[in-house]
Amino acid sequence: MELEYINEKIGRKIRDLRNRNGLTQQELADRTELTKGFISQLERGQVSPSVVTLLDLIECLGTTAADFFKETEEEQVVFSEQGYFEKIDEAGNSIQWIVPTAQRYRMEPLLVVVQPHQSLEEDKPHDGEEFGYVMSGRLNVILGDQIYHVKAGESFYYPAKKIHRIENPGQRPAKFIWVSTPPMF
Known part of the structure; x- marks a missing residue:
């Protein structure tokens, strides 16, 4: 897979988990000792986190690496x-x-x-x-x-x-x- 696509996919997952946990970018940054700017860039797929940083983010968002990287079922197409x-x-x-x-x-x-x-x-x-x-x-x-x-x-x-x-x-x-x-x- 292309690195840009992977970064976007990771960023979307981080943003989705952050929103589900009711956290702002600043709150997540504070919990992980990162900057809000880095979190913003990460969520937009503009930067690649190190493995250690990614694992720290995943843990702070209340999930495991296995669950984070698990491919989901077929995406929903129709919404009512x-x-x-x-x-x-x-x-x-x-x-x-x-x-x-x-x-x-x-x-x-x-x-x-x-x-x-x-x-x-x-x-x-x-x-x-x-x-x-x-x-x-x-x-x-x-x-x-x-x-x-x-x-x-x-x-x-x-x-x-x-x-x-x-x-x-x-x-x-x-x-x-x-x-x-x-x-x-």
């Missing part, structure tokens, strides 16, 4: 509503993780409903890209100090290098598919 995870904020905005295991992959699709005259939490600049397709209603996509108007049947796409936010300026809920890469935690 019963498996979705939903978060509703105080304003009634809804975010559904429509592929519950997406943190293991390179993109994370969400089904989002933003209530009239409400907005989602502002997102700080980060590596990655974001794409959305508006199914109903309309949105304002705010990138830095620029506002883009998007209506039903239109899509948006941007690198997430600037502060960004999504709001609904309309009189009815706006529903859209939102895909982030890499997945957000």
Whole structure:
């Protein structure tokens, strides 16, 4: 196997275990005496850990090397509503993780409903890209100090290098598919 592929696979497994354990990158770094930057690079497949470091990480994440490297059964391809995870904020905005295991992959699709005259939490600049397709209603996509108007049947796409936010300026809920890469935690 190609080294880059192996690094990405190890990184995804570390990130998945860290998330399952409810740890931040900083908390895992503190437990393993590594830096948050190293953990971030490792999870993105940008560095190769030494065997000793990898074994220490695996132990801190509550598993064994045998379980960590065990190949899983066939990957799930189809996901139904019963498996979705939903978060509703105080304003009634809804975010559904429509592929519950997406943190293991390179993109994370969400089904989002933003209530009239409400907005989602502002997102700080980060590596990655974001794409959305508006199914109903309309949105304002705010990138830095620029506002883009998007209506039903239109899509948006941007690198997430600037502060960004999504709001609904309309009189009815706006529903859209939102895909982030890499997945957000």
